[in-house]
Amino acid sequence: MKETIQLHKETFIKELQEFLRIPSISAVDKHKGDVKKGADWVAGSLAKAGMENVEIIPTEQHPIVYADWMHAKGKPTVLVYGHYDVQPPEPLDLWETPPFEPQIRDGKIFARGATDDKGQLFIHIKAVELLLEENGELPVNIKFCVEGEEEIASPNLGPFIDANREKLTADAVVISDTSFLEPGQPAICTSLRGALAMEVNVKTANSDLHSGVYGGGVPNAVHALIHLLDSLHEEDGKIAVKGFYEGVPEPTEELRKEVAEIPFNEQKTKQDLGLKALYGEQGFTFHERTGIRPTLEINGVSGGYQGEGIKTIIPCEASGKISCRLVGEQDPGQVYERIEQHLHDHKPAGANVTLKQFIQAKPVALDSKDAMIQKAADAYEKVYGVRPLFPKEGGSIPIVENFARVLSAPVVLMGFGLPSENLHAPNEHFHLENFEKGIETVCEYLRYL
C-alpha cells in the first residue's frame, strides 16, 4: 500500500489544496456560500472515491454530508466523522502566506483547515479510494458523516444523530481531529473534557459618569465585574464556586500513572510559551491540571475606556467571557446554574448582572482497552514503529459524547495532527508525512478490523 500511496501522492496533495482553497468559515455569515461549496466538494470527493448513497443534507445552518458502502457482509461497520468547516483566519497579517492559498514549505502544507480538519478528514477519503481501487471492495462496511458546523459547536449535528440513529449505527466511530503527542509519538486520545461557556454582563448606570463629579459615590461596573470574576478562584488555584467539583472523580493511582507517562519538559514548555511560571490547582501536575481536572478560565474582559491615555470616567457597563472544561460526571447544565448562583451571591450592591450561555458539552471518557481502540493502536505501531500513548485531552469535541451515547459504540480518536501545527492560529499547517502515513495507517486499520 505504501508504494501505491507514493504513486498517488502528488495527485492527492493537489486535491487537498483544492479543498483547502475553499474558505468554508462556518462562523461568518458571508461565507455561507463557501461552506456549501465545502459540502459539495466533500460529496464529490466521496463519490469519486467510490462511496455510495452520497447525500448533502441541509440543516438550519450548514449541511451534513453522508455516504456509505455497505457490501462487506458479516464485517463490522465503521462510521467516519470529520468536519469540512474551518476557524476564521484572523489575524490575517500574521500569516506568512494567505490562509486560503495553500503552500507547501519544508514538508508541511500551510492553510487554514490544513490540520483541523480538512487534511485529517481527507486521509479517510483517500484510504477508502485506494482500498476500493486495489480490491474492488472494502474490508469493512463504511459510513461517512461529515459536518460543516464543528467550529461553531455543532448546533445541528446532535439532533441529526438523535433522529438518525439507525442510519448511523456502527461498531466504531472513527474520528481524526486530534494530535500526536510529539513528532513520531502517535496518540489515541481516550478522554475529552466537557465544555461550558458564557458571558457575564454588568450594568450599573444609564451612561458612563465623570469621575471628578461622581467618583467615590456611585457603583462602577468594572469594579463590580472584576470583583465577581476574581471571586471565582481561591488563592490556591481551586475554583471557588460552591458545588463546582461535584462529579469530579478522585484520580485513581492507575490514571495518575498513565498521565505521568506523557512526556513533559517544564523548562521547554515555559520557554516555548514565554511563561515565567506555570499555574494551577495545588496538588496536581501540569498534565493532570490540563487533562483530567476541570477548569474555569476567563477568556476575555472589557469595559470602560480602552483607548490610549486616560479618560476619567466611571464605566456603566462591563462584560466578561468565561469558559469551563469539565470532567467525569460533571453536568454542564448544573455547573452553569452553580456559577449563576455564585455570581448572584457575590454581586456587589448596585450592579445588574446578566448571564448568557454559549457552549455546553459533556465530558467523555473512552476505554483504552476496547478492541476497536487497541486495533487502531496496532495499525499505528505497524506504520510508525511506535505504539501510541493514550493521553487525556484537555480540549473538547462536543459531538463525541453524542456519538458515544446515541450509537453506543466505541469512539476511536485516531489523530494525525501535531500539537505544533497552529490549530486555530495563523500559519496553520499539516505535516505531509503524517498525511501519507495516515492513509497507510487507516488502510491497515480497516483491513484488520
Place this chain on the structure above:
Amino acid sequence: MKETIQLHKETFIKELQEFLRIPSISAVDKHKGDVKKGADWVAGSLAKAGMENVEIIPTEQHPIVYADWMHAKGKPTVLVYGHYDVQPPEPLDLWETPPFEPQIRDGKIFARGATDDKGQLFIHIKAVELLLEENGELPVNIKFCVEGEEEIASPNLGPFIDANREKLTADAVVISDTSFLEPGQPAICTSLRGALAMEVNVKTANSDLHSGVYGGGVPNAVHALIHLLDSLHEEDGKIAVKGFYEGVPEPTEELRKEVAEIPFNEQKTKQDLGLKALYGEQGFTFHERTGIRPTLEINGVSGGYQGEGIKTIIPCEASGKISCRLVGEQDPGQVYERIEQHLHDHKPAGANVTLKQFIQAKPVALDSKDAMIQKAADAYEKVYGVRPLFPKEGGSIPIVENFARVLSAPVVLMGFGLPSENLHAPNEHFHLENFEKGIETVCEYLRYL
C-alpha cells in the same frame, strides 16, 4: 450695564458661535491647525476688546494667548485664566446637531466647548470690552492667560507659569470653568481634588493559548489583572493601598457642616443616573465621598476575546486604567509609588506587571473667607439675588494648584456653567441666561474690587 448687555447680546452670541465653530480639539493631532485657529481667534477677540500687548506664545504643542491692560494705577491686578481647546466630540451619533455647528434651542447654545470653556471664557472678554467701551478705562488691571491644552492636562502651562512669574503676577486669579450647584444657585468652588492616572499592563505568555490544551495549567493575564485591580479596594469601599490615606485630613465638624448644606436628593440622583444603589466609603455622605474624600476608580479594562460569542483562549495580555482623586496633603507622586508597591505585592505568580503614568495634579483648597472670593460672592448676589455656596468640587483643574503656588494669589473659581450642561459628553450646551448674567457679574466684580 444690564441694558448695554441686552443691546449687544445678539452680536456677542454671533461672535461666540464663530468661536464655537473652530474644532480646537487639543487631544487629536490632525486638529493642531484648528487649535492654532482657536488661539488666533482669542487673540483677535482680546485685541478687539481693547486689551493690550496681545501675544500668541508658542509651546511644544499648542500656543498660550497672553494680553494685559495695566493702566489702573494703585488698583489690584486680576489674572483671568481660561482655555480655548475642547474635548473630542465623540460619539458623534449621539449629538442632536453637529458639535461644531452651534445652534440655539430653548435658551441654550449647543456645541462642543459651549460651557467648557469657550462660553465661560468669552464672558470675561466681553465684560472687559463693555467696561472699556463705557468708561475708556478699566476699574482694575487685567491680564489674560488662555491656554489650548487644558483638556490634555496642561503639559506646557505649568512650566510657562514657573518661567513667567513676574509677567503673570496678580492679586487674584479668576477662572470661570466650573458650575452652579443648580439653576439659580451660584457656587464658588473652594476645593479641587488632585488627580493621578495610570495604566496597568499584565503579560503572561508570548501569545494567547488554547484553553482546551493549556486551560488550568498556565497563568491567565486577565485573571492576574482582575485579581490585582480587585485587591485595590476593601469590601467596605475603602482603598486598600497601604499608605494611600496619608495626608488625607479628618474632616472638621465645620467642613462636614458646609458639605451637608449642599442640596442632595438621593432618590432623584439615583433616578437621573439610572442607579440601583449608591456606593462608597463607609462613614461618609455622598457629597463627602465625591467632594472631600480621595478615590480610586478603574476607568477601563480590556483583555482577551471581546467580540461576539466565545473564543476559548487563555489571554496573554490584559490592561486596566486607574485614576485617583486626591485631597488634602496627599502627594500624587507618593500615591503613585504606593499603588506601584501594592501591585507589586499582590502580583500573582507568572504575571509581568508594568505601570505607566498619565496625569498628576496636587489637590487644592481655597479659603472661602478670602476678600477676593467674598467680593466675587457679592457680585453674584447682586446679579442673581442669591449668595453663592462654596462647594468642594470632586473634579480637578490641575493648573489651579500651579497658579496658587507660584503666584501666591487667591484663585477665584467663578463658575457660570450648570452641572446638567453635558460637559465632556454629547450635546454639550451653555445657558445663554448665564452668559448674559455672567458678563454682568464679572463687570460688577471688577468694579468693586
